[in-house]
């Protein structure tokens with residue numbers, strides 16, 4: 589890690605994210621919502637692709653058929669080992685820190701980063717690194733952990749939380765994890781993307797119905813159907829816990 593790099597705040601080494609977070613938990617709806625968005629945003633044919641903070645490659649079956657070459661990048665060696673056990677040689681793996689990516693300038697024609705921004709304290713540095721490793725004309729699909737969600741607005745307006753979802757400051761939810769946990773206002777992130785030089789091509793509202801009561805009452809299958817229509821329709825209001833961006837680095841491929 590470089591001296592200037594903010595310290596790694598969420599170390600998944602030794603943590604069985606696959607089993608504990610996905611397999612043993614009721615998250616089929618969230619998984620389906622991520623996949624739907626990725627199918628809509630990732631280019632159909634990709635040359636050199638990298639999944640940044642891709643964990644054990646949960647979403648690799650979405651991008652492997654579309655990419656000539658695919659790399660999974662993560663800090664956790666535990667995650668990368670699991671990925672190699674699942675995908676073998678079809679997926680290259682590389683360990684490192686997001687703030688100091690071990691890739692050359694313009695090395696990739698496309699990338700994605702899903703369910704990772706909540707671990708990163710400095711999204712300006714992260715965005716600069718992602719921009720650097722993309723070729724001109726390249727595409728980045730980035731999921732942002734949204735601060736301005738509907739439940740949080742209700743909680744703030746009824747004085748049940750001090751986190752103000754309407755202002756653009758970064759929400760550091762230290763009460764959720766001792767290591768810290770960050771949520772971002774969509775406008776704050778959009779400013780960072782634009783200042784970095786990215787063009788925002790598409791936005792989707794994702795995991796719109798991430799709610800225990802809704803799951804119990806409507807059931808996962810029905811929520812997945814509703815989610816598909818809602819991702820585009822609700823994008824302008826940016827109220828969902830996950831906001832997906834398709835960004836383009838200007839220039840010819």
Ligand SMILES: C[S@@+](CC[C@H](N)C(=O)[O-])C[C@H]1O[C@@H](n2cnc3c(N)ncnc32)[C@H](O)[C@@H]1O
Nearest residue numbers: 596600641642643646662663664685686702703
């Ligand atoms: C919630 S998981 C998401 C994994 C995958 N993208 C998915 O959606 O299933 C977050 C990932 O970020 C990785 N991570 C955390 N801090 C990191 C850092 N500083 N550099 C690289 N990866 C990091 C973790 O190891 C973990 O695999």
